[in-house]
Amino acid sequence: MKIAIASGKGGTGKTTLSSNLAAYISEKEKVVLCDLDVEEPNSGLFIKGKLIHKEDKFKMVPSWDSNKCTFCGLCQDVCNYNAVIKLEDKIMVFPDLCHSCYACSELCPENALPMIPEKMGELKHFESGDISFIESHLDVGREQAVPLISQTIEYVDEHFPKETIRLYDSPPGTSCPVIEATKEVDFVILITEPTPFGFHDLKLAIETMKKMEKEFAVVINRYGIGNDDVLNYCKDNDIPLLAKIPNDRYIAELYSSGELIYTRVPEVKKQLKHVYDYILKLKENNEV
Amino acid sequence: MKIAFTTKGIEWDSMMDPRFGRTEYILMYDEEKDELANFDNRAIEGEAHGAGPKTAQKLLELKPEILITGNGPGGNASSVLEQSGTKIFVGAGEMTTKQAYDAYKKNELKAL
Numbered sequence: 001m002k003i004a005i006a007s008g009k010g011g012t013g014k015t016t017l018s019s020n021l022a023a024y025i026s027e028k029e030k031v032v033l034c035d036l037d038v039e040e041p042n043s044g045l046f047i048k049g050k051l052i053h054k055e056d057k058f059k060m061v062p063s064w065d066s067n068k069c070t071f072c073g074l075c076q077d078v079c080n081y082n083a084v085i086k087l088e089d090k091i092m093v094f095p096d097l098c099h100s101c102y103a104c105s106e107l108c109p110e111n112a113l114p115m116i117p118e119k120m121g122e123l124k125h126f127e128s129g130d131i132s133f134i135e136s137h138l139d140v141g142r143e144q145a146v147p148l149i150s151q152t153i154e155y156v157d158e159h160f161p162k163e164t165i166r167l168y169d170s171p172p173g174t175s176c177p178v179i180e181a182t183k184e185v186d187f188v189i190l191i192t193e194p195t196p197f198g199f200h201d202l203k204l205a206i207e208t209m210k211k212m213e214k215e216f217a218v219v220i221n222r223y224g225i226g227n228d229d230v231l232n233y234c235k236d237n238d239i240p241l242l243a244k245i246p247n248d249r250y251i252a253e254l255y256s257s258g259e260l261i262y263t264r265v266p267e268v269k270k271q272l273k274h275v276y277d278y279i280l281k282l283k284e285n286n287e288v
Numbered sequence: 289m290k291i292a293f294t295t296k297g298i299e300w301d302s303m304m305d306p307r308f309g310r311t312e313y314i315l316m317y318d319e320e321k322d323e324l325a326n327f328d329n330r331a332i333e334g335e336a337h338g339a340g341p342k343t344a345q346k347l348l349e350l351k352p353e354i355l356i357t358g359n360g361p362g363g364n365a366s367s368v369l370e371q372s373g374t375k376i377f378v379g380a381g382e383m384t385t386k387q388a389y390d391a392y393k394k395n396e397l398k399a400l
Contacts (some may be wrong), residue, residue: 076345082338085345087371094364097338 008201010172013221018169019046026130035135049128058117068112075104188216194226243271292352298326306358306381309339340365
């Protein structure tokens, strides 16, 4: 079963929830935690495991062969991303704009744009008790997270049985990386804070998930600050509210020192149990 | 000298467009012929990616010797523009095209 933990607004507690929920679930059953926020993965700060595998990740980009090119310009015309630009005497390729669709390469009548692999990042696989932790890290200077996110999900799919609960710590926002991280999941947990900013971005995230026809529910973090807008909105729109993690300085202190929270704060453990129970119910109903 | 401007309109009085890649128009002034030509670049609005290199390529086809713009091209656009000898002047984003031209003539714009 694949569950994404996403947010809309950044800094609302995706990693707090992902890492603590993974550790909590691992007390009962095997669980996979996968950090898909490849631009700045940080779940690994809280899950200290043994590195059992790492591999470089590559994406395919066209490489121009000046000897074969006749400057017909077809490559540039078929590129939807302006990643291939024809000049008077050369073809320029912009790997960070390229979406590896192969159109230029396949359609080039002279085979002058063969695809070659270009390193974009690194995947690491750790084991810690009953948690399998996978994270990928985009190389500094790379702009595109999507291909690495997609390859990281592929790695998880290949290495773990379908029925194992997989938690995807997703990137923030509602753009391509979030879509990639959530598009194949069975369920999305949207975590927010009860502030006007948190509420605003939660609504964007909800709209996104509705468009993708995803089943989703909400968790409120730092409950106690802000106002009741999120609560009321969930109630009025029949959106399940799974848990309320209290606003507590001690929680922030634990987080800042890279510690798990639920083992020290009983209320958080109780809230995680709500989430886990909901997941078990979903699992039963959907048999996924 | 052929001078290109990134602009929001097609007249000398039109405001400059501070953006390079997503500029609405490119105005080309041919000093010898004293002619002002315009090129509509508004289709770029529909491009989610790669506006910079796309506009840069269009600009290179016009073969200007000078480009006057606002914020200046980004990394991808610059690497295209580097393929030509076009000299780039920035900082004219808040001016009209005429003011930008005068400022260039008086050496008041920053060269990249």
